[in-house]
Amino acid sequence: MTKNLRALVIIITFLLPAFVYAAGSPRIKYNFNLSWKLNVGDAPGADQPGYDDSGWKAVTLPHAWNEDSAFKVSIDQHPTGIAWYRKHFKLPATDAGKKVFIEFEGVRQAAEIYINGQGIGMHENGVMAFGFDITTLLKPGADNVIAVKTDNSWEYREKATNTKFQWSDKNFNANYGGLSKNVWLHVTDKLYQTLPLYAFLKTSGVYIYANNFDITGGKATINAQSEVKNDADAVKMFQYEVEIKDLDGKIVKTFAGEATMLKPGESKTVKAMAEVTGLKFWSWGYGYLYTVTTRLKVNGAVVDEVPTITGFRKVEYKDGMVYLNNRVLMMHGYAQRSSNEWPAIGLSVPAWLSDYSNGLAVESGGNLVRWMHITPWKQDIESCDRVGLIEAMPAGDAEKDVEGTRWTQRTQVMRDAIIYNRNNPSIFFYECGNESISEPHMAEMKAIKYQYDPYGGRAIGSREMLDSKEAEYGGEMLYINKSAHIPMWAMEYSRDEGLRKYWDEFSPPYHKDGDGPLYRNAPATDYNRNQDSHAIEDVKRWYEYYKERPGTGKRVSSGGVNIIWSDSNTHFRGSENYRRSGEVDALRIAKDGFYAHQVMWDGWVDVEKPRVHIIGHWNYKAGTTKNIYVVASGEKVELWVNNKSLGFGQRSNGFLFTFDNVKWEPGTIKAVSYNAAGKQLAQDEIKTAGEPAAIKLISMQSPTGFKADGADLALVQFEVVDAQGNRCPTAMNMVNFKLNGEAEWRGGLAQGPDNYILAKLLPAENGVNRVLIRSTTKAGKIVLTASADGLKSASLTLNTLPVTVMEWFGFNRSGYWFKA
Numbered sequence: 105m106t107k108n109l110r111a112l113v114i115i116i117t118f119l120l121p122a123f124v125y126a127a128g129s130p131r132i133k134y135n136f137n138l139s140w141k142l143n144v145g146d147a148p149g150a151d152q153p154g155y156d157d158s159g160w161k162a163v164t165l166p167h168a169w170n171e172d173s174a175f176k177v178s179i180d181q182h183p184t185g186i187a188w189y190r191k192h193f194k195l196p197a198t199d200a201g202k203k204v205f206i207e208f209e210g211v212r213q214a215a216e217i218y219i220n221g222q223g224i225g226m227h228e229n230g231v232m233a234f235g236f237d238i239t240t241l242l243k244p245g246a247d248n249v250i251a252v253k254t255d256n257s258w259e260y261r262e263k264a265t266n267t268k269f270q271w272s273d274k275n276f277n278a279n280y281g282g283l284s285k286n287v288w289l290h291v292t293d294k295l296y297q298t299l300p301l302y303a304f305l306k307t308s309g310v311y312i313y314a315n316n317f318d319i320t321g322g323k324a325t326i327n328a329q330s331e332v333k334n335d336a337d338a339v340k341m342f343q344y345e346v347e348i349k350d351l352d353g354k355i356v357k358t359f360a361g362e363a364t365m366l367k368p369g370e371s372k373t374v375k376a377m378a379e380v381t382g383l384k385f386w387s388w389g390y391g392y393l394y395t396v397t398t399r400l401k402v403n404g405a406v407v408d409e410v411p412t413i414t415g416f417r418k419v420e421y422k423d424g425m426v427y428l429n430n431r432v433l434m435m436h437g438y439a440q441r442s443s444n445e446w447p448a449i450g451l452s453v454p455a456w457l458s459d460y461s462n463g464l465a466v467e468s469g470g471n472l473v474r475w476m477h478i479t480p481w482k483q484d485i486e487s488c489d490r491v492g493l494i495e496a497m498p499a500g501d502a503e504k505d506v507e508g509t510r511w512t513q514r515t516q517v518m519r520d521a522i523i524y525n526r527n528n529p530s531i532f533f534y535e536c537g538n539e540s541i542s543e544p545h546m547a548e549m550k551a552i553k554y555q556y557d558p559y560g561g562r563a564i565g566s567r568e569m570l571d572s573k574e575a576e577y578g579g580e581m582l583y584i585n586k587s588a589h590i591p592m593w594a595m596e597y598s599r600d601e602g603l604r605k606y607w608d609e610f611s612p613p614y615h616k617d618g619d620g621p622l623y624r625n626a627p628a629t630d631y632n633r634n635q636d637s638h639a640i641e642d643v644k645r646w647y648e649y650y651k652e653r654p655g656t657g658k659r660v661s662s663g664g665v666n667i668i669w670s671d672s673n674t675h676f677r678g679s680e681n682y683r684r685s686g687e688v689d690a691l692r693i694a695k696d697g698f699y700a701h702q703v704m705w706d707g708w709v710d711v712e713k714p715r716v717h718i719i720g721h722w723n724y725k726a727g728t729t730k731n732i733y734v735v736a737s738g739e740k741v742e743l744w745v746n747n748k749s750l751g752f753g754q755r756s757n758g759f760l761f762t763f764d765n766v767k768w769e770p771g772t773i774k775a776v777s778y779n780a781a782g783k784q785l786a787q788d789e790i791k792t793a794g795e796p797a798a799i800k801l802i803s804m805q806s807p808t809g810f811k812a813d814g815a816d817l818a819l820v821q822f823e824v825v826d827a828q829g830n831r832c833p834t835a836m837n838m839v840n841f842k843l844n845g846e847a848e849w850r851g852g853l854a855q856g857p858d859n860y861i862l863a864k865l866l867p868a869e870n871g872v873n874r875v876l877i878r879s880t881t882k883a884g885k886i887v888l889t890a891s892a893d894g895l896k897s898a899s900l901t902l903n904t905l906p907v908t909v910m911e912w913f914g915f916n917r918s919g920y921w922f923k924a
Contacts, residue, residue: 131296131408134289136206137165138813138881139191142282144169146186146253151218153249157190164814164881165189165287166452168212168280170256175447175673175690175853176861178681180258182279189252189283195291197245203292203335204242205299207235209285209482211252213260213272218251225304228262229269229513231478231500232520233285234303256281267509271478271500275675278443280450285481293407294336295366295400300527302520307331312396312527313559314416319430322383324416326357327559329375330398334366341365343401344374348394356380356394385429386415386529388471388708391492393529415489415529419561421576424587425654425662426532432654434709435663436646436701437472437494438465438687439596441672442480447690447853448861449876451481454816456806458487461692465669466491468687468698469705474595474665477501477538479521488530496533496595496665497525499549505541519552526557533563533577538595540568547574567595579664586652586659594664598645601631601677601684602638604695605855605869607720609634610728611834620679631677631685636733639696639719640760642666642687643735646704647757654709666701680855690853691819691874696720700735704759711737714785716777721833721870722790724768732763738777738785746771793871794826796835798896801888805902812846812883812904817876820900822890824871835871837892840864843877845886846904850876879904 141160149155168174169187195204208215213230216223219241227234242248256279261268271277290299300309308331316325328346344361361376384392392415399409420427426435443451444461462484465473473488474496488495499518506514518536525531536549546566553564563576570578570585570592577591582599585592606615620632633641645666652661671686678684687697699717706713716736724730734741734753741761743750746769753761761775774789804819824835841864843849851862852875860866866873877888883906891897 129409130293130406131410132291134291136191136193136287136289137815140165140167140283141190142167142169143188144185147188150188150190151216151223151251151253152221153247155190155251160190162814163189165283166285166815167282168284168450168452169254169282170280171450171452172448172862174278174280174445174450174861175682176858178676179278179674180274182281184257184279184281185255187254187256187282189254191250193248193250194246195242195244195248199291200244201294202239203237203294203296204239205235205290205292205305206238206250207233207288207290207299207301208283209233209287211254212279212281212284213256213269214254215283216253218253220248226263227303228260229500229517230256230260230272232303232517233301233482233524234520235299235301235305237305252283254282262509262513265509267513269500269513270502270506270510273477273502276441276477278441278445278450278673280443280445280452284450284452286483293400295334295340295342295402296332296408297330297398297400297410298333298371300523302523307333308523308556310398310410310412310527311557312412312414313561314418315559316379317418319385319418321381322385323379323381324383324418325377326380326396326416327375327377328396328398329373330410331371331373332364332366332400333371334368337368339365339367340402342407344376345399345401346376346378347397347399348380349397350384350394351392356382383416386417386489387429387492388433388494389466389492391415391490391530393489412527413486413489414527417529417561419532421563421591424589424591424660426591432709433471434653435472435494435591435593435665436705437470437474437665438669439474439476439665439667440669441674442475442478442498443672443674444480444484444670445673445690446876447859448850449817452815454806455483455487457817457819458483459491460804460819461670462487462493463491464688464692464694466493468694468701470669470701471705472496472532472663472665473669474533474535476596479517479525482524485525485528485530489528493530495528495531496535497521497531498535498538501537504539505537505545511545515548515552518549519556522553522556526560531560531562533565535566536564537566539566540572541566543572543574546572550574550576563591565590584648584652584661586657586661588659591662593662594649596667597649597664598642598666599630599685600633600638600641602633602635602695603678603680603684603855604635604689604693606634607834607870608636608730610724610730611721612836623677628677632679635696636719639700639735640733642697642700643704643760644757646701647759650704650758680859682859693821693872693874700759703735703737706737714738714777716741716775716786716788718773718775718788718790722768722773722792723832723834726768728768729765730768732766732773734761734763734775734788735759736761736775736777736786739780741775741777744772744774744776745769791830793830793832794828796824796832796837796895797827798825799823799839799890799892799898800825800829801890801898801900803900803902809905810879810902812879812881812906814879814881816879816904817850818902819874819876820888821872821874822868822898824868824892824895832871836867836869837895838865838867839873839890839892841875842889843886846880846882846884847886847902848878848880850878852876877902883907
């Protein structure tokens with residue numbers, strides 16, 4: 105295909121959250137991400153179709169124009185300013201006479217959108233999805249141009265009110281500018297179900313919910329309702345039909361509502377309901393999802409259908425506790441920055457990588473993620489649906505209640521977010537503020553919830569709403585709250601920071617706990633921990649909530665979330681220019697705190713599966729003597745060194761067992777936990793690794809393969825191993841990478857100059873690190889080679905998969921299209 109050929113092609117999508125409409129469907133959802141052009145800086149005239157963008161950079165969305173700065177600089181130094189995105193596209197002539205809508209999942213911070221030279225609107229809040237009806241502006245079968253002018257200035261103010269958005273904050277809201285989220289195009293009949301995009305379109309879409317649950321019997325009443333609009337010139341009489349398919353694609357129920365008549369220009373909400381048996385209910389760690397397809401039929405023929413992927417679960421908030429499917433569930437998880445970012449990428453990762461990150465949070469024992477300050481993007485919300493991770497969804501705020509225009513901005517985001525995300529079963533909590541808000545404000549937010557999501561089984565509240573009569577849940581930041589009424593769970597505890605590289609003061613680089621720069625002219629011990637200390641603090645802090653868990657009295661704590669999940673390019677206090685309080689680092693390599701939580705959180709309230717984890721490693725210099733810490737469920741723990749018992753550890757904070765002054769000797773260290781009767785429950789052991797001998801490469805990629813779409817990523821782990829292939833836990837070797845083939849180097853992260861962002865020479869830390877490689881739009885072989893002085897090198901071959909490409913005369917409506 106030549107550079108000048110403006111042919112249209114179809115690429116079958118690989119993204120899990122992008123459902124493919126059935127062949128022959130009268131409604132089409134096009135993936136609109138490929139073949140954009142990017143220009144950083146203002147470009148007068150770029151809104152016009154004839155503007156020459158041939159010299160601009162080709163990108164695939166989602167793509168933050170300042171992605172190179174992610175983790176390279178501190179949050180307040182993220183590049184800002186104007187950036188333009190443009191795209192040429194065509195619609196087939198067969199789409200003439202149909203409705204066409206464009207959906208943006210979000211833009212940072214503001215965006216002016218032009219279609220064929222005509223401005224269609226400006227979106228400014230930098231958080232939520234929005235959309236436009238562009239039907240009358242398009243030329244079916246001919247070339248069309250969309251141009252988007254973005255501005256991610258920290259000081260951006262809403263044009264109509266000259267008011268800055270409260271959540272455009274240099275502490276927590278990492279500034280990944282431009283079109284950093286997905287864009288979609290929808291083509292529908294003139295009689296259609298609206299989109300859940302209140303901004304500009306003022307529509308609410310489809311709403312699916314369940315009630316009348318019989319959990320043990322696997323039954324519930326499934327309710328569907330759709331806002332339907334008639335943009336035809338004639339009266340339309342239609343039948344509303346609902347079809348439910350399970351995760352295997354099997355139809356489990358089809359039912360219908362009443363026949364409805366709509367006049368030209370009229371909108372109505374239509375409904376249908378039916379009891380469904382044999383249901384599998386969505387739960388923690390069990391993201392069972394159904395596809396509910398709502399259809400409009402005229403004279404028996406389907407003219408519109410919308411598939412909604414959702415799950416069914418029963419949630420109650422009573423007696424100070426959260427009940428999921430009739431079972432008490434104590435909240436334990438993470439307060440995570442909504443950017444959920446990665447080095448040199450920002451938030452714009454493929455869906456499989458969102459699943460990987462959120463799935464790891466579940467693997468650690470987490471059941472809840474509290475996204476912080478602003479609504480997360482749709483991809484993360486849908487990912488939590490799939491992996492079974494409960495969500496607390498904020499609207500947009502900073503650190504306090506506000507009045508006037510800034511409060512109105514907040515309520516608008518909450519309204520838009522509820523409408524857009526109310527079918528996602530993983531959302532249990534709507535959060536109105538990161539600090540307390542007034543009772544009238546809480547009542548206003550509560551009214552928004554009951555207007556747009558009255559039956560979704562969700563509680564709305566805010567942090568610190570301890571005495572509120574309006575809030576449906578609450579909780580402090582660092583303190584224990586107990587309740588016999590609405591659930592109280594801690595919204596961010598254990599804020600301490602520690603670099604993964606710092607094992608302890610006896611291991612390279614020999615970081616003594618707490619060493620580091622001052623923070624606000626005071627010692628910053630809590631923000632410069634090593635892994636021993638960081639994991640121990642996690643245990644201490646969680647045990648405070650565990651002691652007050654459900655079942656311990658009438659007034660109980662409903663748990664809490666540790667801040668944060670992964671190291672983040674946001675507000676920092678330690679020696680690096682990013683936050684290091686994650687239980688995994690920015691590349692999702694586990695710290696010891698990950699395994700500590702796995703031990704403590706393996707159950708709905710009490711521990712149900714006993715585990716043991718030895719904090720640290722077993723590779724030291726001769727003569728080293730140190731305390732050994734073990735996290736375990738059980739009444740006592742015994743430690744063994746080379747099959748010699750050192751007796752039982754001193755128990756503290758419920759789960760921590762300390763063995764003082766253990767002398768290192770090469771071999772094996774083993775910890776065994778027992779119950780009160782002396783029965784063995786679980787064990788963990790660590791072996792001494794030999795001298796570094798080689799590099800090992802391990803590739804992680806989408807289960808459906810590495811796609812040549814210009815946006816897919818492969819995550820490659822590199823390890824320094826001994827002659828037997830065991831990871832060397834104290835190795836800090838500098839590793840040099842060479843990349844050949846159809847791929848773009850995005851690199852990794854390490855302690856050092858510019859945090860090694862985009863560098864091809866970077867260190868293993870504790871014997872392991874990771875790098876990211878991005879595909880191009882050309883399929884082919886990729887060879888990655890890693891070498892280091894004195895070590896056997898390693899090579900890894902990856903093959904990106906070609907996408908299915910057809911020109912329009914071979915158009916298959918079960919696909920998604922891009923302009924080539």
